[in-house]
Amino acid sequence: MQGISEDLKGKVAIVTGAGSRPGEGVGNGRAAAILLARAGARLVCADAVLAWAEDTRRMIEAEGGEAIAVEADVTRPEDCRRIVEAATARWGRLDALVNNVGISGPPGTAEEVDPEAWAQGLLVNVTSMMLMAKYAVPAMRAAGGGAIVNIGSVAGLRGGHPSLLYPTSKGAVVNMTRAMAVHHAKDGIRVNCVCPGMVYTPMVQQGGMSAEKREARRRRSILQVEGSGWDVGAAVAFLCGGNARWMTGAIVPVDAGATAIAALPENVR
Template sequence: MFVAEETPQTHAAPSSRKNDATLEGKVITITGAGSGIGRASAVLMASRKAKLVLVDFNTATGEETLELVRKNGGEAVFVQADVSRSEDVQNYIQKAIETYGKIDVAFNNAGILQKFQPFHEISEEEFSRVIGVNLKGIFFGMKYALQVMEKQGYGHIINTASTTAIRAEHSLAAYTASKHGVAGLTKAAAIEYVRKGIRINAICPGGVATTLTAAVPQSLQESGYVPEEFPNMRIGRYAEPEELAELVAFMASDGSSYMTGSIIVADGGLTL
């Protein structure tokens, strides 16, 4: 392993390692905050003193998360947005700046599933819908957060990809393509901004017990295909959203300060 004799002229490492897990004072945007990993991450990071900008397409569930955060003594605002629309993303980024004056971490987490179906049966509309939210939504979230972070001279972006970012999944071609794209955007941006004090990483959950995945068994039955690993996850169960939230909170903290361009798999052994 090569060890540099002299530290390159770049942003210094954190001066203290004592409180790397704390999020106190950090302003964090979270898309898909109305349920699942987004909601669990919001509640956990608020408990660690982060100030949150909660974003979701569904106003009702987004405001439920806001209420949960506030009931637990956390500080947050909610913004309704369709992440596939550039103007909506710019709006919540602007709301973050107007409310808190900065963005330390952008957690681009919003995503949708596609119907399990053969490649040749995927409609153009379905392909565009999945790519629009899962890939274009990540692109917009990164683009406008990066504009803020470059002016600040620091920041961290965390993207939610999937195990389908590193392997294909049967009957999920559009979803697989979108998540491969998320991994690509993450790595490409990490290279560009690594010397600008900005880090970009992605997490790859496997099966997570959320409202998004609740419909998967029925969709699989309708498609006529059940992957061999589906009935018997290697770790024996789906992840709870709170387990993934712990990973997100760590990534948002200074404890992950030497990580950028990482595609982090947390899948209970699914891809082994």
């Protein structure tokens, strides 16, 4: 098993959107940051809301890990550069990037959606990942390689979403991942995508979630078990680690099997 190690000791990782809104459980970014730290990585927790990033930093440090919090808007190139420089200035290297920032974006079909809100949604959900990679890749190359994990969505893999922006942007993330995997393989940089299903996170709660809707979401899968940010974070931590050394360009649904079936049999429990 030479070269394969789950341990990330001595590695440095950036997680964007590493904070978490107030609410039950944790967001995908916070869970990923904490689990990467538990595997030994040192974390740069970046978020547009510094207080949320600081909370994640404190959680990591309370468990004996190392982390710093950075307030940043990943739609701004200068902020993306600053996030990467925070990692290299503090620890002298960068080994992993988790592009986690994303929004639901504006509602509506092509007829209904506001064009300015559409452009902003694409900027947040797609362009920000390109910008972070733009500055992270040279730092990873200098470290001898690394891993990038982009957070997509099952909405980017199948139809049926009521709005146009969200599935369009997440579909772009899926194919951006494949393109990046080819572009950066020569530098020893693996690029993969995690596509969460209907996980229950503080962000979902903030949008309004009745008990009935929550139960319906739980049942729209094979396992019929509610997922959380921890499930997404576990997949991210695996893809950043050495046990995933032979994986790049992979699109990994974390959805309790929702995308594995065309329709849910009534007798599945």
